[in-house]
Amino acid sequence: xxLKKIIRILxxxxxxxxxxxxxxxxxxxxxxxxxxxxxxxxxxxxxxxxDGLTKRLFPDAxxxxxxxxxxxxxxxxxxxxxxxxxxxxxIDEIIRENPEVMKIGEHVTSFDVGLVFAKNDxxxxxxxxxxxxxxELKDSGQMDELYNKWLNYDSNTEMLDIDKLxxxxxxxxxxxxxxxxxxxxxxxxxIAGYETELTALFCEKYGYxxxxxxxxxxxxxxxxxxGKADLAAGGIGRTEERSKSVIFSDADAIIYGSVAVLKNESxxxxxxxxxxxxxFRGTFIVEDRWKLFVEGILSTLTITLASIIFGTALGFxxxxxxxxxxxxxxxxxxxxxxxxxxxxxxxxxMVLYYIIFGRVSISGFWVAIVGFSLTFGCAVFNMLSxxxxxxxxxxxxxxxxxxxxxxxxxxxxxLPQAIRFIMPSYKSxxxxxxxxxxxxxxxxxxxxxxxxDQIRSRTYEAFFPLIVVTILYFVLSALLSALINRIDFxxxxxxxxxxQILKGVNRK
Amino acid sequence: MIEIANLTKIYRVNxxxxxxxxxxxxxxxxxIIGPSGCGKxxxxxxxxxxxxxxxxxxxxxxxxITAPGYDLCKVARKAGMVFQSFNLFDHxxxxxxxxxxxxxxxxxxxxxxxxxxxxxxxxxxxxxKAFSYPxxxxxxxxxxxxxxxxxxxDPEIILFDEPTSALDPTMVDEVKAVIRDxxxxxxxxxxxxxxxxxxxxISRRVFYMDEGGIYEQGAPEEIFVGPKREKTREFxxxxxxxxxxxxxxxxxxxxxxxxxxEYCIKNQISYIKTNHIQSIFEELTQGILMNRLDEYxxxxxxxxxxxxxxxxxxxxxxxxxxxxxxxxxxxxxxMIRAFSSSIRYENTKGEYANSLYIKVE
Numbered sequence: 001x002x003l004k005k006i007i008r009i010l011x012x013x014x015x016x017x018x019x020x021x022x023x024x025x026x027x028x029x030x031x032x033x034x035x036x037x038x039x040x041x042x043x044x045x046x047x048x049x050x051d052g053l054t055k056r057l058f059p060d061a062x063x064x065x066x067x068x069x070x071x072x073x074x075x076x077x078x079x080x081x082x083x084x085x086x087x088x089x090x091i092d093e094i095i096r097e098n099p100e101v102m103k104i105g106e107h108v109t110s111f112d113v114g115l116v117f118a119k120n121d122x123x124x125x126x127x128x129x130x131x132x133x134x135x136e137l138k139d140s141g142q143m144d145e146l147y148n149k150w151l152n153y154d155s156n157t158e159m160l161d162i163d164k165l166x167x168x169x170x171x172x173x174x175x176x177x178x179x180x181x182x183x184x185x186x187x188x189x190x191i192a193g194y195e196t197e198l199t200a201l202f203c204e205k206y207g208y209x210x211x212x213x214x215x216x217x218x219x220x221x222x223x224x225x226x227g228k229a230d231l232a233a234g235g236i237g238r239t240e241e242r243s244k245s246v247i248f249s250d251a252d253a254i255i256y257g258s259v260a261v262l263k264n265e266s267x268x269x270x271x272x273x274x275x276x277x278x279x280f281r282g283t284f285i286v287e288d289r290w291k292l293f294v295e296g297i298l299s300t301l302t303i304t305l306a307s308i309i310f311g312t313a314l315g316f317x318x319x320x321x322x323x324x325x326x327x328x329x330x331x332x333x334x335x336x337x338x339x340x341x342x343x344x345x346x347x348x349x350m351v352l353y354y355i356i357f358g359r360v361s362i363s364g365f366w367v368a369i370v371g372f373s374l375t376f377g378c379a380v381f382n383m384l385s386x387x388x389x390x391x392x393x394x395x396x397x398x399x400x401x402x403x404x405x406x407x408x409x410x411x412x413x414x415l416p417q418a419i420r421f422i423m424p425s426y427k428s429x430x431x432x433x434x435x436x437x438x439x440x441x442x443x444x445x446x447x448x449x450x451x452x453d454q455i456r457s458r459t460y461e462a463f464f465p466l467i468v469v470t471i472l473y474f475v476l477s478a479l480l481s482a483l484i485n486r487i488d489f490x491x492x493x494x495x496x497x498x499x500q501i502l503k504g505v506n507r508k
Numbered sequence: 509m510i511e512i513a514n515l516t517k518i519y520r521v522n523x524x525x526x527x528x529x530x531x532x533x534x535x536x537x538x539x540i541i542g543p544s545g546c547g548k549x550x551x552x553x554x555x556x557x558x559x560x561x562x563x564x565x566x567x568x569x570x571x572x573i574t575a576p577g578y579d580l581c582k583v584a585r586k587a588g589m590v591f592q593s594f595n596l597f598d599h600x601x602x603x604x605x606x607x608x609x610x611x612x613x614x615x616x617x618x619x620x621x622x623x624x625x626x627x628x629x630x631x632x633x634x635x636x637k638a639f640s641y642p643x644x645x646x647x648x649x650x651x652x653x654x655x656x657x658x659x660x661x662d663p664e665i666i667l668f669d670e671p672t673s674a675l676d677p678t679m680v681d682e683v684k685a686v687i688r689d690x691x692x693x694x695x696x697x698x699x700x701x702x703x704x705x706x707x708x709x710i711s712r713r714v715f716y717m718d719e720g721g722i723y724e725q726g727a728p729e730e731i732f733v734g735p736k737r738e739k740t741r742e743f744x745x746x747x748x749x750x751x752x753x754x755x756x757x758x759x760x761x762x763x764x765x766x767x768x769x770e771y772c773i774k775n776q777i778s779y780i781k782t783n784h785i786q787s788i789f790e791e792l793t794q795g796i797l798m799n800r801l802d803e804y805x806x807x808x809x810x811x812x813x814x815x816x817x818x819x820x821x822x823x824x825x826x827x828x829x830x831x832x833x834x835x836x837x838x839x840x841x842x843m844i845r846a847f848s849s850s851i852r853y854e855n856t857k858g859e860y861a862n863s864l865y866i867k868v869e
Contacts, residue, residue: 401556
């Protein structure tokens with residue numbers, strides 16, 4: 001048993017090393033001009049203004065879409081793409097962490113960046129207030145100072161402490177995506193950056209508290225539109241198309257776009273060891289990033305456990321209340337299950353977050369619990385009704401002829417037998433649940449997967465965060481299975497001793 | 509006392525029991541026999557309302573249990589049931605199967621329930637199996653536990669639904685012995701069974717059910733030795749009947765031959781006898797009756813008695829008295845005599861005026 005475990009761990013370690021070595025393999029060709037990249041493979045960050053720009057610059061290229069700059073960098077390093085267009089400042093930071101990346105050519109574009117508000121009365125009022133602040137900062141020269149501070153940030157850079165905001169006029173919710181320096185970044189485990197600080201200054205000036213929700217870039221605008229957030233930031237370029245659906249503040253910065261490609265360099269053994277050590281440090285040690293993993297684990301575990309508990313309760317209550325019902329009620333339940341189970345979970349979560357709870361102030365964390373409780377509840381309902389059907393009719397008949405009322409017969413005779421059938425599928429359902437929660441990042445929840453993404457947004461390095469997240473998921477599901485096995489042991493009537501069976505009886 | 513009045517039970521569109529009325533006294537032990545699907549099981553399942561009657565009334569001790577709103581748990585307390593497939597609770601040990609219903613339903617203390625269970629386990633000779641689960645017991649053991657479970661609830665009536673049908677032949681006796689023991693307890697017992705010897709030896713009254721009701725009833729000797737009615741006789745003597753109604757001279761006789769052949773194979777009747785039956789059929793229907801009857805109308809029956817291993821041919825024919833075999837020295841008649849061991853003629857009333865009974869050699 002022990003030996004088996006050791007072999008398993010060894011296997012994982014070896015596999016990881018091979019993966020890491022592969023991720024460092026290099027057989028690239030180099031580019032020196034932008035023209036050379038046309039008709040090659042170009043990466044695009046989804047939902048950004050670089051989408052249209054890239055297609056104009058490289059009309060004959062093949063396009064690949066990614067969610068964030070980290071994935072773009074990883075794809076570039078992994079030779080999935082030959083180049084991509086991004087903010088000049090972002091490429092600079094990528095180069096700092098990844099010496100094998102370089103810029104080619106001149107700036108390909110420039111555009112105004114602003115903060116985004118909803119197109120309604122409240123958004124209009126807030127945007128005008130923001131414009132007043134921006135003008136003040138610009139006139140006093142503080143704006144350039146602030147921008148430069150974040151352009152050259154390091155782990156000692158300090159920001160206005162958002163916990164000290166007075167908040168007498170309520171709370172402002174900021175939607176943003178980290179990994180867009182200098183605007184919004186993850187620093188020492190907290191969200192910081194130029195636009196984050198601008199928003200904090202705004203809250204300080206007008207007496208608001210600040211709540212920051214981190215989400216994917218292409219969700220930022222819809223978060224503002226649906227009222228999930230009061231404003232969005234993330235180096236969002238002002239385009240005519242976007243101005244149709246949201247209000248932009250005055251420009252707070254100008255962004256230049258550049259093209260990033262790989263240098264032609266081969267990696268020796270030395271650089272292999274170096275990059276291994278650097279990767280490890282960047283993932284765990286720098287800025288105490290391991291703490292983020294702890295937070296991520298806690299949030300993944302909480303969502304999973306809460307969904308198991310609520311979902312089991314929900315499935316059980318709905319089943320027991322409809323089990324003798326043939327009418328409208330059962331049809332209603334069946335069609336709800338059909339709808340819930342027919343949707344990909346991530347779509348269900350977004351529907352809940354943006355539409356059903358669109359106007360309600362409820363955090364993504366609770367929406368995730370609601371969503372997964374619903375899907376888990378459906379699974380429990382189906383397991384129960386399936387298992388009860390497999391119980392021989394004779395059991396009910398025997399209970400009836402002994403004088404058991406219908407309800408007592410269900411709870412005493414049928415259910416305990418059904419549970420024995422259910423247990424194996426229940427266990428596997430739990431293991432799939434913990435893996436399924438990996439999509440909650442879409443609705444602004446900091447779970448384990450999202451934390452891995454965020455750390456990658458700083459290190460621009462795929463290997464360590466992904467492997468660590470993978471291993472942590474394994475560990476978590478193993479722990480949960482062990483827990484369930486314990487419960488199963490308690491519920492397994494067969495393992496009782498004669499003393500337990502005859503509790504409270506004097507056997508002479 | 510159980511009184512059943514005009515009981516009818518219809519499954520979908522098939523009437524299983526039609527307008528059945530009977531009274532059963534306290535302490536009576538009744539066997540219910542009859543062919544499959546005759547409604548024996550349905551009848552006893554109606555008595556404890558496991559099956560809801562389509563119409564009619566059932567009274568137990570003067571209370572109408574079929575009345576709407578009558579507490580069915582009360583019925584169950586009065587009438588216990590032992591099933592063909594045992595139906596022990598699979599998630600409980602043998603002793604729990606006997607003990608837990610007492611605690612749950614009779615609200616006896618666990619200690620009392622335990623004491624009673626131990627006593628009952630001893631009674632059915634299974635004290636050593638107290639902590640076995642049903643799937644660790646043989647069929648006979650399961651049925652004995654099921655009987656003990658029913659007894660633990662102390663019902664006035666016990667309904668046995670083919671208690672030995674699902675058992676391996678080696679285990680039938682142990683279960684029968686337990687049931688036989690119960691006959692001295694004074695409880696009313698209704699036993700549906702296919703085991704004729706058991707039915708005969710255990711009960712004071714036998715119901716033969718057929719045609720959707722109690723077709724004939726009486727003391728075991730009456731039913732088993734001298735059944736009065738035709739179907740009872742067929743059933744008791746395990747008679748297999750093949751019937752041809754011939755009302756035209758263009759009748760499909762070749763089809764009839766092959767039916768006789770099939771019937772004989774099915775009942776394992778010897779090749780020679782099969783030939784004799786076919787020959788008698790041919791000579792009688794075509795050789796003799798076709799010429800002698802003004803209106804060709806014959807009911808030809810082949811009756812095989814499994815019990816006696818004998819075949820009798822019963823031929824009903826004609827509107828007026830006419831013994832076609834009397835003083836008949838024709839070739840056909842001689843052949844029939846050659847193939848039979850005895851021939852009996854009767855002048856009957858009803859649809860046919862004549863009956864000819866021929867025992868096949």
